Amino acid sequence: MKKKPLVAVIGRPNVGKSTFFNRIAGRKIAIVENRPGITRDRLFADVEWCGYNFTAIDTGGLEVKSNDVMWSHIRRQVEFAAETADLILFLTDGKSGVLPEDYDVADFIRKTKKPCVLAVNKVDNRENEDAVYDFYSLGLGTPFSISAEQGKGIGDLLDEITGLLKEKVGESEAADSLKIAVIGRPNAGKSSIVNRLLGFERVIVSDRAGTTRDAVDTDFRYKGVDCTLVDTAGIRKKKNVDEDVEYYSVLRAFEAVRRADVVLIVMDAAEDIGEQDVRLAGYVHERGKPSLIVMNKWDKVEKDAHTVNKFNAVLKEDLKFMDYFAPVYVSAASGQRVKNIMPEVLRVYENSKKRVTTGVLNDVIREAVSVNEPPSKNGRRLKIYFATEALVSPPTFVFFVNDADLVHFSYKRYLENSIRAAVDFSGTPIRLEFKEKNEKEAYD
Numbered sequence: 265m266k267k268k269p270l271v272a273v274i275g276r277p278n279v280g281k282s283t284f285f286n287r288i289a290g291r292k293i294a295i296v297e298n299r300p301g302i303t304r305d306r307l308f309a310d311v312e313w314c315g316y317n318f319t320a321i322d323t324g325g326l327e328v329k330s331n332d333v334m335w336s337h338i339r340r341q342v343e344f345a346a347e348t349a350d351l352i353l354f355l356t357d358g359k360s361g362v363l364p365e366d367y368d369v370a371d372f373i374r375k376t377k378k379p380c381v382l383a384v385n386k387v388d389n390r391e392n393e394d395a396v397y398d399f400y401s402l403g404l405g406t407p408f409s410i411s412a413e414q415g416k417g418i419g420d421l422l423d424e425i426t427g428l429l430k431e432k433v434g435e436s437e438a439a440d441s442l443k444i445a446v447i448g449r450p451n452a453g454k455s456s457i458v459n460r461l462l463g464f465e466r467v468i469v470s471d472r473a474g475t476t477r478d479a480v481d482t483d484f485r486y487k488g489v490d491c492t493l494v495d496t497a498g499i500r501k502k503k504n505v506d507e508d509v510e511y512y513s514v515l516r517a518f519e520a521v522r523r524a525d526v527v528l529i530v531m532d533a534a535e536d537i538g539e540q541d542v543r544l545a546g547y548v549h550e551r552g553k554p555s556l557i558v559m560n561k562w563d564k565v566e567k568d569a570h571t572v573n574k575f576n577a578v579l580k581e582d583l584k585f586m587d588y589f590a591p592v593y594v595s596a597a598s599g600q601r602v603k604n605i606m607p608e609v610l611r612v613y614e615n616s617k618k619r620v621t622t623g624v625l626n627d628v629i630r631e632a633v634s635v636n637e638p639p640s641k642n643g644r645r646l647k648i649y650f651a652t653e654a655l656v657s658p659p660t661f662v663f664f665v666n667d668a669d670l671v672h673f674s675y676k677r678y679l680e681n682s683i684r685a686a687v688d689f690s691g692t693p694i695r696l697e698f699k700e701k702n703e704k705e706a707y708d
Contacts, residue, residue, distance in 0.1 A: 268310065268317050268318050268319045268522070269318045269319070269350040269351065269429045270318070270319050270320075270321060270348055270349045270350050270351075270522070271311075271318055271319070271320050271321070271349060271350065271351050271352070271353055271425060271429075272320075272321045272323060272342075272345040272346050272348075272349035272351075272352050272353070273285055273320060273321065273322055273323060273353045273355055274323055274326060274342060274345070274346060274352055274353065274354055274355070274369065274373065275325065275326065275354060275355035275356060275357075275366075275369060276325055276326055276327065276356075276357075276363070276365040276366060276368075276369055277324075277325025277326075277327065278325060278357070279325070279355050279356055279357040279385055279386075280355065280357065280385040280386060280412050280413070281322060281323065281325070281355050282322055283385075283412040283413055284355060284383075284385060284410075284412035285309065285320060285322040287412045287413075287415060287418060288309075288311050288313075288320060288418065288422065289309035289310075289311060289320065290311075309322075311422075313422040313423075313425075313426050314422075314423075314426065316426040316429070316430065318350075318425070318426070318429055319522065320353075321345045321348075321349065323338075323341065323342045323345050324338035324341060324342060325338065326338070326339060326342045326368075326369050326372065327339065327365070328365070328368035328369060328371070328372055329368060346372075346373070346376045346378065347376070348519050349378060350378070350379070350429060350432065351378060351379045351380070351381065351425065351428055351429055351432065352373055352376065352378050352379070352380045352381075353380075353381050353383060353425065354369065354370065354373055354380055354381070354382045354383065354402075354404060355383050355385055356382070356383070356384050356385065356399060356402075356407070357384070357385055357386050358384040358385060358386045358387040358392045358395050358396060358399075358409065359386045359392060359395075361395050361398055362398050362399055362401060362402065366399075366402060367402065370402040370403060370404055373404065374403075374404075379428050379432050380404050380405070381405075381408065381421070381424055381425055381428065382399060382402065382404045382405055382406070382407045382408065383407065383408045383409075383410050383421055384396045384399050384407045384408065384409050384410065385410055385411065385412050386411060386412075386413075387409040387410060387411055387416070387417070388411045388413065388414060388416070392409075393409060396409045408420060408421045408424065441483060441490040441491055441492045442489055442490065442491045442492070442525050442526065442609075442610075442613060443491075443492045443494060443523060443524045443525045443526075444491060444492065444493050444494065444524060444525070444526050444527070444528060444609060445494045445496065445517075445520040445521050445523075445524035445526075445527045445528070446458055446493065446494060446495050446496060446527075446528045446530060447496050447517055447520070447521060447527060447528070447529060447530065447544055447548075448529060448530035448531060448541070448544065448558075449531075449532070449538065449540050449541060449544075451532070452530045452531060452532045452560055453530060453532070453560040453561060453596045453597075454495060454496070454528075454530045455495055456560075456596035456597065457528070457530060457558065457560060457594070457596045457602065457605070458482070458493055458495045459596075460596050460599055460602045461484075461493060461602065461605060461606065462482060462484055462493065481493070481494050482495075486606050486610075487606075487610075489610065494520040494524065496517035496520050518547070521547065521548060521551055521553065522551065524553060525553075525554070525613055525616075525657075526553065526554050526555065526556070526609050526612060526613050526616075527548045527553045527554070527555040527556075528555070528556050528558050528605070528609075529541070529544055529545050529548060529555055529556065529557050529558065530558045530560055531557065531558065531559055531560065532560060532561055533559040533560060533561050533562050533564070533565050533575070533593065534561045534564040534565060537578060537579070537582050541582075542582055542583065545557070545583055545586060545589075546585060546586075549585060549586045549693055552657070552658040552693050552695070553616075553658075553693075554612040554613055554615060554616040554658070554691050554692035554693075555589070555590070555612065555691060555692075556590050556591070556592055556605065556608050556609060556612060556691060557579060557583075557589050557590065557591045557592070558591075558592050558594060558605065559575065559591060559592065559593045559594070560594055560595065560596055561595060561596075561597070562593045562594055562595045562600060562601070563595035563597060563598050563600060564595075572593060575591070575593070576591060579591060586693065588684065588689060588690055588691065588692065588693065588694075589690075589691070590608060590611075590612055590690050590691035592604050592605055592608055608691070611691065612690065612691025612692055615688060615689050615690060615691055615692045616656065616657050616658055616659065616691075616692040617656045617657055618656070618659060618687065618688075618689065619653055619656060619659075620653050620659075620661075620683075620687055622650070622651075622652045622653070624686075624687075625651050625652065625653060625661065625683070626650050626651060628682055628683060628686045628687075629648060629650075629651050629663075629679065629682070631682070632678065632679060632682035633648060636675075636678060638670070638675060639670060639671075639672045639675050640670070641669075641670055644667065644670065645670070646665060646666065646667065646670035646671060646675070647665060647666040647667075648663055648664070648665050649664045649665065649666070649701060650663075650664055651663045651664070654697075655695075658692055658693045658694055658695055659689060659692065659694045659695070660694070660695040660696075660697065661683065661694065661695070661696050661697070662697045662698075662699060663679070663696065663697065663698045663699070664699055664700075664701045665698050665699070665700060665701070666700065666701075666702070667700060668698040668699065668700050671698050676696055676698075679696060680694060680696055
């Protein structure tokens, strides 16, 4: 199973980390403002460079020696980002030159014993290029001169990063157990579900929100399958996360999702589905992880013959972006239906690894095209030559077409639904990619 390597972007305040992060992510994610201390929470983004994929973490400016409360909070977060990273990108500022704080950060990075790439940002013109040589004094190898704002030197830097990741981390990481992350809002009953699944009190259970601070891994076997349950702290909206320890917990929870094979998204059935529930589900979906929607506290819901259908309809409306969701209705307090969780975990996991032969897939696509003709634009109609499944976890289908720009979102959704109607991919996202080939190339 593949796990994307993690690259932590670290440096003192105001060296342009967020601008760099937005540049390599290909979209504006991090808040950029020209004063220190703006980036406090960690931000993740998937980066693809020349066919190689990794995940970048944006971090707050590191003030190693400051005793200020805010800077100590940020320092703890940066320390954890460095701890979880496979490689550290040390970003410095070519305009201001080497400062004492840069030496402090360099010492911090050396202590992590992690591979490091040194980049000198804000080298926007020739006047700043000579200053790059001063950064050799940090003792962290050859500095790469870049301008995150202009995009200068980014390609060479990414070549170096991906080259080191391939050498140090490898293309894939074998998982020795099925990793199941348990996430959700505080007080949704995550720890109680973990305890029920394991059959003993592995983690503290409390009605007070915020009891579980760190991710807790527990190994067990289920029907001959080695599994690891990862219980995590409840994730609140950012504006409600005031304590440093909760920032730390959020980062751990997101890290748990990143390395998970299946995610249990726990929701409180006795309460309305909230914005944060939807955001968490969206995060799991974007990471391409198979998942279960675990509606807990089912014993507190007044029920009739139509209750489950009503709840499913609400989920379908709120989770439009992942209408493949697989729900399980349980009560951790009474144990009701908890036994249904693990069979569903194995089912959605197998769905995420499912392969469809090229012959069967193209039969499905031909039928779909015959029922609903592809769109056209300016007199030019989309042609689908053939399709194949290129990857699993999540299943990824590549369509070879005459013009990828003719693929409208609605038709892409139609093709996805056609595949799902023919093959059970419930509980797992699937990806559709479109590549251009002329008709001769397609059939050669």
